[in-house]
Amino acid sequence: MKEKRQSKSIRNIQKEKIIIYPNGRKVKRKIKDYEVDMGERGIYNTKNKLNDLTGKEWTYFLNSVYITDFRKKEEEFRLWKYLQESIIETKYPTNGKESLGHNLRKVHPSPKPPQLMKEIIAFFTKSGGWILDPFMGVGGTLLGASLLENRNAVGIELEKKYIDIYYKVCKQENLKPQIAICEDSRNILKIDEVKDKTFDLILTDPPYANMLSRKRTGGDRKDKGSFTSDERDLGNIPYKQFLRELRNIIKKSVTLLKNKGYLVIFCKDMQPTKEYHNLLHADIVEEISKIPSVYFKGYKIWYDKTINLYPYGYPYSYVSNQLHQFILIFRKEE
Ligand SMILES: C[S@@+](CC[C@H](N)C(=O)[O-])C[C@H]1O[C@@H](n2cnc3c(N)ncnc32)[C@H](O)[C@@H]1O
Structure with missing residues (x-):
């Protein structure tokens, strides 16, 4: 009986997620049957016919200003910084490994x-x-x-x-x-x-x-x-x-x-x-x-x-x- 109660509570924990909005507001919300919790990436809706992105990643893309700092971005993206600031001054590297062959492409x-x-x-x-x-x-x-x-x-x-x-x-x-x-x-x-x-x-x-x-x-x-x-x-x-x-x-x-x-x-x-x-x-x-x-x-x-x-x-x-x-x-x- 105790075991049964425990597994029910684990299921409940798994079905809830705390969402932190860019302004710091925290909301606890249930994961619906057609959604998958992708951890820090956010929640993926299996009805998504367009791409493999979570709602959080999707929202980031909708920003009308495109921000391009490859080195910083991964970290900032995870912290939702891109949703908080309208413009971040950045640039892609044009030399070294991260430039992805710019030494050749610059011709x-x-x-x-x-x-x-x-x-x-x-x-x-x-x-x-x-x-x-x-x-x-x-x-x-x-x-x-x-x-x-x-x-x-x-x-x-x-x-x-x-x-x-x-x-x-x-x-x-x-x-x-x-x-x-x-x-x-x-x-x-x-x-x-x-x-x-x-x-x-x-x-x-x-x-x-x-x-x-x-x-x-x-x-x-x-x-x-x-x-x-x-x-x-x-x-x-x-x-x-x-x-x-x-x-x-x-x-x-x-x-x-x-x-x-x-x-x-x-x-x-x-x-x-x-x-x-x-x-x-x-x-x-x-x-x-x-x-x-x-x-x-x-x-x-x-x-x-x-x-x-x-x-x-x-x-x-x-x-x-x-x-x-x-x-x-x-x-x-x-
Ligand atoms: C703005 S560049 C594209 C640059 C590309 N996005 C990159 O990352 O290198 C436009 C290209 O279209 C090519 N182009 C122009 N007219 C074309 C045509 N009729 N058929 C195929 N390619 C053409 C040009 O030679 C040029 O390389």
Whole structure:
């Protein structure tokens, strides 16, 4: 009888959890039948069809400001610091082991931190998920997929040299190589490794129109050259044509995306001119929203603290230093 009572009380203890909210408020709450207590990670709801995250991890991702200090973050994340502060000044390492091959990837004018891509993939896919990147560069997305357990990715890139660098990084960092294809992504539906697959997520970072290849003025004079000298490169065509061609490539890509799958696009605004505001993020949202069944869901901001501030315009006029990028989030809803 005593034993029976004891096991009942153990069951009760296991079914309750103390939740500590960012403001310090503690709430004791019962774990429901469809929930799993994941310890410090929080409570996982088995009805979660989108990802493997707990409610706590999910909430962290919803913060509209993206914070990127890989070294500090693990600890701060556990303590929920990210929910308490709206901005934390941080940066990803660009040298050493934690830079994940930045020594090789820096040949590319704008490589993305694989750790950042990993977090986006962890939010928008489950274990076993497939990710597509039609503008892979030196493989920020593909490396991010390999940092997670059991994710598969396919990347397409015009420039063979970037693909070679990607595979070298995989080898150097001992990461699973994903599928990287040297092609014009306009031909995406003709590529054997892609055309019969269904993807769970499209995560991509296209050229920011002709930001790199156009003639520089004022505050934007630091010349990084273009990605390629190829006329098929979306970074080498005029702004309006870029928007149309990007839409066409994304339109083809989303035919390979599962229903309710997400499309995530990185972009950065260009400096305004007298002729045009150059709010590229707004123009991309407008353009991509023309694709049937693709709906804009909002954006996150990635504040990249590895970029230095410059005294652009001094002493004559205000010229913005753009240290942030937009992470535009769309969903396919048929
Ligand atoms: C902003 S970069 C991507 C960087 C990438 N996220 C990384 O981590 O390295 C855009 C890439 O798109 C490629 N690109 C441009 N036009 C393309 C096309 N039509 N087909 C395939 N790749 C293209 C460029 O060569 C460039 O490497």
